[in-house]
Amino acid sequence: MKNIVILISGGGSNMAAIVKTAQQEQWERRYGVRIAAVVSNKADAGGLVFAQEQGIATAVLDHKAYPSREAFDAALAAQLDEFAPVLVVLAGFMRILTPGFVAHYAGRLINIHPSLLPAFTGLHTHQRAIDAGCKFAGVTVHQVTAELDVGPILDQAVVPVLPGDTAETLAARVLTQEHIIYPRAVRALVQQLG
Template sequence: MKNLVILISGGGSNMAAIVRASRQQDWARRYGARVAAVVSNKAEAEGLAFAREQGIATEVLDHRQFAGREAFDARLAQIIDGYDPALVVLAGFMRILTPGFVSHFEGRLINIHPSLLPAFTGLNTHQRAIEAGCKFAGCTVHRVTAELDVGPILEQAVVPVLADDSPQSLAARVLAQEHVIYPQAVARLLSN
C-alpha cells in the first residue's frame, strides 16, 4: 500500500478534498494507495477533527516546543517516516521547511500554492495579484525544493481576477480550484 501523509496547520480543506477524492475514486483499488495519516503543528487545527472522523490516524507536533527549525523538522521527519510514505502532501502547512527535511523526502514532497507560480511566491498572493493589475490568478501544485515555492510545476488552474475582487473573494475562487487540482495531481503521481 502506498501511504500518503498530509501535513496541515488549519482547516485542512485541501486535505479533505484529497481524502474525499481518494474514497470516491477508490485509490486503494486503483493505485494501492491510502491517506495513512494527517499531521499538524497545531493541536487546534480544525482539519484534525475531519481526519479523525474519517478514521485516519492523526498526530500533533507543536513547533513551539522545539528550540529551532532543525530540531522540529527532524522530529517531524521521524513521525512521517513511521508511516512509510510514498508521498508527503503539504496542505496548508504553514511552516518553511529546512533543506535537510526537504532533502530527506526528495521526490516525495508536494505542495499547493495560491498563485500561478512562478508569480507571487510567499504570502499575500491574492492582494499582490490585485495590486499588480493581473487579469488572471490561480493556484499551482508543485514539487517542494529547498527554495520556497519554486519546485517543478505539476498542475495549475486559472481563475479571472474580476474588477470588484477583494483578496477574500479572489481567494475563495482560487480555493475552489485548489480542491479540484490537488487531488488530480496526487492521483496522477500515484498512477506512475
C-alpha cells in the same frame, strides 16, 4: 499498501478534498495507495477532526516545543517515517521546511500555492495579484525544493481577476480550484507509483 501522509496547520480543506477524492475513486483498491495519516503542527487544527472521523491516524507536533526549526523538522521527519510515506502532501502546512527535511523527502514532497507560479511566491498572493493589475490569478501544485515556491510545476488552474475583486473574493474563487487540482495532481503521482 503505499502510504500518503498529509501535513496541515488549520481547517484542512485541501486535505479533505484529497481524502474525499481518494475515497470516491477507491485509490486503495485501484492503486494500492491510502491516506495513512494527517499530521499538524497545531493541536487545534480543525482538519484533525475530519481526518479522525474518516478513520485516518492523526498526530500533532507543536513546533513551539522545539528549540529550533531543525529540531522540529527532525522530529517531524521521524514521525512521518513511521508511516513510510511514498508521498508527503503539504496542505496548508504553514511552516517553511529546512533544506535537510526537503532533501529527505526529495521527489516525494508536494505543495499547493495560491498563485500561478512563478508569479507571487510567498505570502499575500491574492492582494499582490490585484495590486499588480493582473487579469488572471490562480493556483499551482508543485514539488517542494529547498527554495520557496520554485519547485517543478505539477498542475495549475487559472482564475479570472474580476473588477472589484478583493483579496478575499479572489481567494474564495481560487480555493474552489485548489479543491479540484490538488486531488488531481496527487492522483497523477499515485498512478505513476503503480
